Amino acid sequence: MRAIIFLLSYMTTSFAEKQDLSGKMFTFPVESDTAHVILIPNLSKSLTAVTVCLRFFSDLTRSKSLFSVATPTSDNAFLLFNENGYHVFQKTAAKFDGLEDKQNEWNSVCATWDSQTGIAQIWVNGKQSVRKGISRGGSISGAPSIILGQEQDNYGGKFDRAQSFVGMLTDINMWDSVLPYPEIALYMSNIPQKTDGNVISWRSLDFTANGYVIVENLVSLI
Template sequence: MKRLVGLFALFLLAKAEREDLSGKMFTFPVESKTHHVVLNPEMNKIFTTVTVCLRVFSDISRAQSLFSLALPSTANAFLFFREKQGHYILHILDGTAHFWGLKDEYNVWKSMCATWDANTGLAQIWVNGIPSSRKGLKQGGSLTGIPKIILGQEQDSYGGRFDAAQSFVGMLTDVHMWDSVLSPDQIVYYSYGGQFKPGNVINWNSLKFSTSGYVVVESKETSHGASSV
């Protein structure tokens, strides 16, 4: 049995591949508690500053996970979550901050970024280049350990315990993660297609990932909503 488990683990690792996904997107066509993408950053360090940016296109009004990073010590180590229209949540090290009143539309591409600085504890969300209020969250904390980063599902345990009612349905692209807090100018450049420095933790232009279940990698040009914002 141990030999079979070991071989299965090697098979999963072998499925991970590195690609330049410029102009491509992950499409999650159906609600599920299984279909997802695992991102495999080659970095194991202590994070005290973080920025995550991505673009999404969805018509779902219910809650859904946008970016789920779990650590062995906590499932909600860095969770970027859309609760409902105009209402976003950041869970960091099991702490929670709510962000209200952000401009939010369905069936259009939206650029979203989330930042956190453990030194001050300040966290913020940006939607299409417009910032939220800044909220205090886990000052003095750090993300320590080997992360599991999943798109399409929200982790209630380290790498698992998915809930279909929180799954992402739609298209998702241009995922980047930095071990720093981007300046407002850099976030605006990202949001509106300007020049920005790609993520040094997760880089969409050189992404190592594996898909599980019904997830389609396709060109953004296949969608009528091919523009970035």
């Protein structure tokens, strides 16, 4: 039933006009197990490589989901999660320590994964992690459910308020490849990039906000 509901949601939102959210941000004002944003990807194939970049502003010290992708066969098809360090899940998980985000400041984060090598890596505020291996030879297959603000414990739902995001999110992009380091460095420096995400593009975003989520003008990144 949940898959049918998600499919109906996809059919409804996929025909919505895409919005340029330059200079905007999503604000999640309260802890909840309901508030979330569904992102509709520009995608017609399985993914064997991923880059996700985003910026967030929060005062949370507990665990929080930053970007959650589920498929009908995998709750953690690609998950960027923060809990005493950063975690990247692609069915299995890698934890990256020593990358500190700052409370009540904007943090720039990029995460990459390549199926061919299994290598995953994180960048936080210009600092890169060690390279770690997860799910070598894997893929992200099936209609993806991409959620901001919550971590999916099943396809499209089963949210836990203790893992919800509270704060602001902006400049969210997703690519179907590992972005070259010079492009990641530009993102870390808040310099306009040559290319927007070809799976999710902040400047051409198809989304649905659910619950207490507000689209606001961006608070300065400086």
